Amino acid sequence: MASTPLLATLLALVSALGCCWAADCQVDSIPVMKDFDKSRFVGQWFAVAKKDPDGVFLQDNIRAKFAVKDGIMTATARGRVTIFSHWVVCADMVGTYSDTDNPAKMKLKYWGLASYLARGRDDFWVVDTDYDSYAIMYSCRERADDGTCANSYSIVFLRQLKGMTPSMQRSIRLKQESLCLAGKYHIVEHTNLCL
Structure with a gap:
């Protein structure tokens, strides 16, 4: 189980603000990491907070490992997911990333290692990191017709499951x-599931 200080910090972070301060919420206006270096991003990350999309998505105990070989970034992720509203399993996902003209805005092709898991293509934007x-x-x-995001x-992510600095x-x-x-x-x- 995550430590109490970490949970307290995350609760404060998650509930800090309930409204949006961005002027227009246009997807094209979203700032991303400047000079993102994918080679410094490699290694293991733990998902500690998330906003889910519509549909099936990894629920908890999520660990992701990123690697770069020959300039291509790949990832594996493992976490708990509920399938068909009642079947709870630890699931493995795999992804490969394609570069765009902005290093922080990659295209992600992903698929589950079991046939019942999702597959598809998404944007994967690194908004911020200290690596x-x-x-x-x-x-x-x-995207919605007005340029905001509909889904x-x-x-x-944190490198280690411990509290965050202010x-x-x-x-x-x-x-x-x-x-x-x-x-x-x-x-x-x-909770140490899906190790």
Whole structure:
């Protein structure tokens, strides 16, 4: 189980603000990490807070491992998911990333290693990271006619399951606001399932 200080910090982060401070919430206006370096992003990350998209999505105990080989970034993720409204399993997902003209805005092709899991293509935008302790990513699966996102998801990752510094909390909170998702995240529990 995650430590009490971590849960308290995450609860404060998740519930800090309930409204959106961005001027227009246009997907094209969302700021991403400047000069993102995918080679520094490699290694293991733990999802600690997330805003889910519509449909089936990993629920909790989520660990992701990123690697870069020959300039291509790949990832594996494992977490608990509920299938068909009652079947709870630990699921493995795999993804490969394609570069765009902005290093922080990659295209993700993903699939589950079991046939009942989702597959598809998403944007994978690195909104912010210090590479050593935290990262926040964003994806808009479907844009509304007005240019805002009709179906998005976002994940806050930590390198280690321990409390966040006040500086990290401020950075993450500001980025959640810039995504028009402040107050929409929930904590991702880690209970040593799906190791």
